[in-house]
Amino acid sequence: MTDATPRFEQAPAPPGRLVRLLGEWTAAQFARPGLVRELRHTLPAASAQQRWDLRTADHLDHVGAQLLWDHWGQRWPEALELLPTQRAILERVAEFTTTPPQPVARRGLRQGFMDLGAGILRRFGDVKDFVRLIGQLTLDLRELLRAPHQAPWRDFSGHLYHIGATALPITALVGGLIGVVLAYLTSQQLRQFGADAYIVDILGIALVRELGPMLAAILIAGRSGSAITAQIGVMRVTDELDAMRVMGISHTYRLVMPRAMALSIAMPLISGWTTVAGLLGGMVAADLSLGISPIFFMKALPAAVSLPNLVLGMSKSVVFGILIALIGCHFGLRVQPNTESLGAGTTASVVTAITMVILVDALFAVLFSTVGI
Numbered sequence: 001m002t003d004a005t006p007r008f009e010q011a012p013a014p015p016g017r018l019v020r021l022l023g024e025w026t027a028a029q030f031a032r033p034g035l036v037r038e039l040r041h042t043l044p045a046a047s048a049q050q051r052w053d054l055r056t057a058d059h060l061d062h063v064g065a066q067l068l069w070d071h072w073g074q075r076w077p078e079a080l081e082l083l084p085t086q087r088a089i090l091e092r093v094a095e096f097t098t099t100p101p102q103p104v105a106r107r108g109l110r111q112g113f114m115d116l117g118a119g120i121l122r123r124f125g126d127v128k129d130f131v132r133l134i135g136q137l138t139l140d141l142r143e144l145l146r147a148p149h150q151a152p153w154r155d156f157s158g159h160l161y162h163i164g165a166t167a168l169p170i171t172a173l174v175g176g177l178i179g180v181v182l183a184y185l186t187s188q189q190l191r192q193f194g195a196d197a198y199i200v201d202i203l204g205i206a207l208v209r210e211l212g213p214m215l216a217a218i219l220i221a222g223r224s225g226s227a228i229t230a231q232i233g234v235m236r237v238t239d240e241l242d243a244m245r246v247m248g249i250s251h252t253y254r255l256v257m258p259r260a261m262a263l264s265i266a267m268p269l270i271s272g273w274t275t276v277a278g279l280l281g282g283m284v285a286a287d288l289s290l291g292i293s294p295i296f297f298m299k300a301l302p303a304a305v306s307l308p309n310l311v312l313g314m315s316k317s318v319v320f321g322i323l324i325a326l327i328g329c330h331f332g333l334r335v336q337p338n339t340e341s342l343g344a345g346t347t348a349s350v351v352t353a354i355t356m357v358i359l360v361d362a363l364f365a366v367l368f369s370t371v372g373i
Contacts, residue, residue: 004029004058006039016049021057025064036067046072051079060086065093130330136252137260137326143253155258163224163259164266168273171219175207175274178215179281182206187289196290200297203282204305212275213313214361217320220263220270221353225328228259229349232332233342241333251333260325267321268314275313316364320357327353 004024011018023029030036044050054060054068069090074097082090144151186202232255235241244251279301286292331349335341 005032006030006035006057006064008043010044013051016047016051017044018051018053019044020053021060023057024059025057025067026059026061027063030063030067039067040071043071046075046077050077052077052081054080054082054086057086060089062089062093065089066097069093069097126330126334129334130326133252133256133326133330133333137256140250140253140257144257152254152258155254156261159259159262160266162227163220163262164270167220167223167266167270170223171216171270171274172277174215174219175212175277176281178211179203179207179278179283180285182211182278183282183285184289187286191290196292197296197300199282199286199290199292200300201304203279203286204301205309207275207278207282208305209309209313210361210365212278213271213317213320214357215278216271216274216317217267217324217357217361218354219274220267220321221324221327221357222350224263225324225353226346226350228325228328229332229335229346230342232329233335233345236332236335237337237339237342239337252329256326256329259329260322263321263325264318265321267324268317271313271317271320312364312368316361319360319364323356323360324353327356 006021006023006025006029008022009020011020046052057064065086074094076094183199183203186199187196190196190199190202232241235255241251244254283294283297286297287294328349331345331352335345
């Protein structure tokens with residue numbers, strides 16, 4: 001019984017070598033696991049020194065011809081011996097599978113200008129979709145006030161726990177460390193001027209008004225904003241969003257609104273928690289570096305931080321929370337049904353949310369410093 005396994009043998013044939021095909025080069029033989037991969041790795045490269053003899057093969061069909069044609073780089077070898085039937089099969093494969101060379105497009109000034117315009121239009125489209133999402137959320141809130149008993153309160157409570165309660169350890173740790181670092185750096189400068197007591201004013205204003213809310217927002221944007229995008233994006237990949245649309249369930253009412261409400265409530269609380277942790281860390285560092293007792297720190301803090309600064313910090317946190325939720329939902333709803341788009345959307349969501357938090361915080365700083373707050 002002859003061996004039908006597709007194989008080859010090599011023999012010296014000056015000025016190069018002769019490659020003879022043996023066995024049956026057919027689809028039935030290539031169904032064996034790993035055989036095609038093995039042949040692709042062991043077949044000699046097509047070069048001017050190689051002569052190919054296909055006449056010794058027992059049988060050759062279109063699958064075997066396709067493998068040889070791809071291995072030859074989709075061009076005929078210089079020295080090839082084959083039967084007329086084999087030539088007909090190879091010519092048919094070459095006719096339908098050869099890829100014509102594509103001309104390389106030169107990117108000129110006009111093409112660059114067109115690409116810039118297309119990118120700007122895409123950004124305007126994203127902004128339009130985001131504004132539409134805000135408008136739809138407003139309509140959903142009106143529907144919530146009209147029929148509160150039909151609201152997704154269970155989803156709201158679940159998001160409030162996962163976004164708020166589970167973020168307390170990491171926000172406290174980061175807030176405390178930032179307070180320690182800020183206190184040590186500030187103490188080195190204040191000691192030169194004998195103004196040690198003003199460390200309470202610096203830490204209080206910096207943490208209550210700026211660093212506490214912004215640090216909490218950045219942490220929540222990276223932690224919960226990415227989770228929101230990933231959750232909604234997975235629902236897109238698994239066709240759950242399409243199923244909700246078929247059943248007449250609003251995406252914004254069941255997915256966007258509970259998350260926006262949860263973040264608008266959780267963010268001020270997390271911001272206050274982060275600020276308190278930062279003040280405690282700064283108080284310990286001030287005691288160790290400048291000898292300012294915790295009792296003096298606690299007594300001087302209310303006079304250093306006025307009520308408008310506290311209200312401003314908490315108000316900014318509400319805006320940050322709604323913004324992070326809307327950005328996460330926006331990118332989650334734009335995810336295409338594939339894993340590559342899911343990863344890209346999650347990354348874009350985190351980067352955009354952090355950038356917008358810093359931008360809005362800068363706008364708040366400029367606006368309220370103008371009016372004297």
